[in-house]
Amino acid sequence: MSSVRTGRRLGLLRVALDQALDAVLAGVGPAHPALRRAHLLLFRFDGIEGSTTAELAVHAGMTKQSMHELVVHLERHGYLGRGPDAADTRARPLHLTPAGRALERDVHRAIAAVLEGWRDRVGQVRFDALWETLQELTGERGPLPDVAEIGTRRHR
Template sequence: MSTPIPRYFGLLRLAFDQALNAILAEVGPLHPELRPAHVQLFRFGGIDGSHTAELAVHAGMTKQSMHELITHLERHGYLVREPDPADTRARLVRLTPAGRKLEQQISHAIAKVLDTWEQDLGTERFDQLWETLQQLTGGTTPIPDRSRIRLTELG
């Protein structure tokens, strides 16, 4: 029997992968054309009105790779690209009604993951986890208001 390889650095990634799998389990059956990378694009709290290059920087990927993700979503009717009135060379990503519905569904699935984490850890430890992650990442984003997310209609 082999000895398991210890996870010295992979726990955060494992938690992320588990969360992404839970989100895909909820949203994926409604949108079988989506892959994990497409769903991850919506983790930035709203992509409507963004530039492809801006999204690529946030995602830590090349502009070409982001362009491929955006093209796939556009081909499936989730978004369109329109000229940026402030920069004639640039194009803005705009969500279609189907894209807005997908964004809401992903937000609801994220809220469920956070609810599960809070149930598993308890409120105090969940809040400490969020504060710790903020400290490690230099973030300042408050814990998402899940009650507000749940009030958003799915259409």
């Protein structure tokens, strides 16, 4: 049996994601030492303000129990709070604290830096083609986010 490694097959997409998450955590971690890589799943979208743990779990593709653990950790470290929902007494939507808003802003800036680095590395044309290819493969639609806007977006 040969000890030579063969190609990654589907793993190459995961390598890119892992590298991106590591870069985001490296950019944010010094200012937010309680943050772990798994917590970045909460900040991949436009905002978590007003979301429930169950909604975030669906978006992140994980169980409600696993998401609950991430949310509780961020609550304990002062990034999140939960409050009542006037429309649904069972729901407890999440609310970012001032520290949580700063964390969200820092994560989005770090994401913008990763995307800018990729764009600079492969060029605008290939970066746009990558985005279009990923949309085609995933069935997701929408314009390529303006990288500069991601890093400067004002959050609720």
